[in-house]
Amino acid sequence: MAVESSVIDELKLSVSVEKIREQKFHAPVPKRIIIKPTSGDPDGLEVILVFETETDLKRFGRPGISDMFFWIAKTVRQKLGGGAVPYLSAVSESSLRYR
């Protein structure tokens, strides 16, 4: 069943940039977060973390960004009460213009 827009609005509050900042991951904080149904898969949910174009991930190392991905996926699943695993991806602001 497709995720309703009201549910997506609730999710946006639960995995906002502020909420991520509060978690203090050893990782850069995204500039904004896009949550939307996956194109071509009405049951799927896509979470896109948009970072500053100049963000240097090397400064933070491996675990921090993965912890952030996992925390977001888990929070979304808990809010949805199960269902499909959200598809998370991270992009830089500049490349998003080409999508």
Place this chain on the structure above:
Amino acid sequence: MAELSDDLLLLAKELIERDPTRPKQASLRRSISNCYYAVFHRLVKDCCSLLVPSTPEMRPTQAILARSFEHGTIADVCDDILNLLTNPPSKQHKARVLHFAAAFKGPGQNHLERFATHFVSLQKARHDADYDLAKRVDKFTATTTLANAKAAIADWGQLLNNDKRSSYAFAFLLLHWKALKSR
């Protein structure tokens, strides 16, 4: 001898770092694909070692078993396990569901959850990288995919070393989920 999955991760990193100022789409897409296959091959190799003894005479059996793992089924199992852990099964659930739910509640639960979450995302990322040419792949996406692949392999390793019951149950389900689910 270096593991295939280690080499794939190394190659994924090299592809990201190739042409630092203007990385080619082909390099970034192959990097993401390599990340997924690094995790897939590590998982399959370890599951085969769990289920069949690693002795010279059993190597051919392990090789045949390795061809039995299906990408879609692994993602389905990961999805279903995460659902099971998010929504505790009721007593009305069939005995096999309760059995596996209990198996996954062991000391490795957190590692299993993390591995399953990353695996599903990595598979989708590979699919996008290989087939969705309308979506531009950037260096940042490739770098975070590499980080998640390394995290998935680390979590799988932790599960394997610290929670044999969950590891066996998971390996068993990857091969038999379709049959079990339909009965």
